[in-house]
Amino acid sequence: MRLFKRIVTLAVVLGIAALVIPDSAVKPTEMELVKLQRASGVDADNKDIVWILAVGSDARPGEDMTHTRGDALQLIGMNLKTGAASAIGVPRDSWVPIPGYGSNKINASLYFGGPQLLGQTVGNLVGIQPDYVFVTRFKYFQALIGSIGGVDVKNPVAFSDSALKPEGFRKGRIHLGPYDAMVFSRIRHNLIRGDFDRSANQQRVIRGIQAKVRARAHEAGFLEQGVLNVMQYLHTDLSPAELFKLAQAVAQVDPSKITTCVVQGGIGSIGGASVVLPYTDQARRLGDRARDDATLESCS
Template identity: 60%
Template sequence: MTVLRRILRTVPLAIALAGVALVVPDSAVHPTDVALMKVQVAEGTDLGKLAHGKDIVTVLAVGSDARPGEDMLHTRGDALHLIFLDLKTHAAADIGIPRDSYVSIPGVGSDRINASLYYGGPDLLGQTVGNLVGVQPDYVFVTRFLYFQHMVNAIGGITVHNPISFTDSAIGSFDAGTLHLNGLNALKFSRIRHPLAGGDFDRSANQDRVIRGIQEQVRAHQGDPGFIARGVLSVMQNLATDLSPSELFRFAHVLADIDPAKVTNCVVHGGFADINGASVVTPDVAAAQRYGDEARDDATLESC
């Protein structure tokens, strides 16, 4: 597997929070590269009706490990983030879930949580993650990541705040402090895990930093004349979705309106185990449920 391929597989799907796939004009997106789907087990997911009672929207963002020619909606997932959006306060909460978390998959049995996309598509993945956190997502956002670098470059790069310096000899080095990243370096920053003390857990935290950087940049440009409208019209020609045009436009505004100062995040930590010869993560289910309880009403996480 090439270094570039390894990087692309682990870019955070939580770019959904930033709304990049919806609001970046002229981004090169194709139907087999990105999808935004309603989850059938969720209730009240019509964004057009949110002003009449539903204030919190939940989006499960996930990367697909599909190879060229494979159905990205029925393969193993990657970089899982359950995102809560508050339409009234413009707050957002991001719960990162390690892809190797060993859980019960409805109708299947126990396996890594990312395998539920392979077994039953976005609906089953959404149900499995929802069972872990205690909150079912309204939408599932899936992508192959192949256009991520272009989109970060299209918005002028992003700024992240890196707490510690780290180096991966195969991928790259990053100093501590405030960093401005282009598309390729944002990919690399999201990829590295081996030199990080917390491994996958710390990588998920870095993915959240990239999410914040993208969302801040998109929010800074959302007031540009026609920015969201052009993006939605362009993506409507290429995006695989079961949302109506009005829902998609509303969705873009909801994402772009998130206040970066009101974004909180936690990663579901746990232990490690060897099950049937495979290394897996044993998630802290109690913590995952606590995060869900904290975020369900106001899209805010109090502590991790």
């Protein structure tokens, strides 16, 4: 009964927000949520699995975040029936074919063709075309972490960065505030496996966000205020009804049923730039395993 009341309240808040905040003119757009062309999304009948490509844009102030290079790429699947979820991390420097633009680093597809092309490019690598692409700036990401009171992650190995975090992060369970969550997700140079370990750290932060939201969802006004905050900064082509259904899907994820993997690859140099040469066979195996139920039994 309590869950039903929260869902009803959330639906009302979404409806009111859609009326009083009709577009991104109130405040600068910090997030973009688009439905990919030909994607069915949560509105489709018998749609049990929903896929969202989450992207952290490295756009500078004044730049269009939907046409810069993506810094973080996570393909997230949610099973609306079982509550399972999976995340497939794609290193941003992966050298892949980009439809209509030859081969380049995979994050360049956001610059060339926006969320639609990035979604298509990641989908071609993994074999799962996302239903939605969600893009956010790292500045708003920090605000999000602050609004939920930070996140807890289990860090497998101590690491630091002389510019971003000289004192570093210790091994073990640690609490991350807004700035620390951002740099924890972005540092790669002193990680053992560079881009691959960074992608895994991004998944740890995503787990932390989901766990914190789930833990605080019972607090009066927590979900409602969160929705209002998001709506003020969000530009989207989704209807309020579809946004509500998508919010339901996220809320129903069971933390014990979340599985994550990162697409692996070799390190090479093309045109003088360091690139990741992704193991495409492994990427397709991950897609095949997760496609039907949003679970990953192994990462090999």
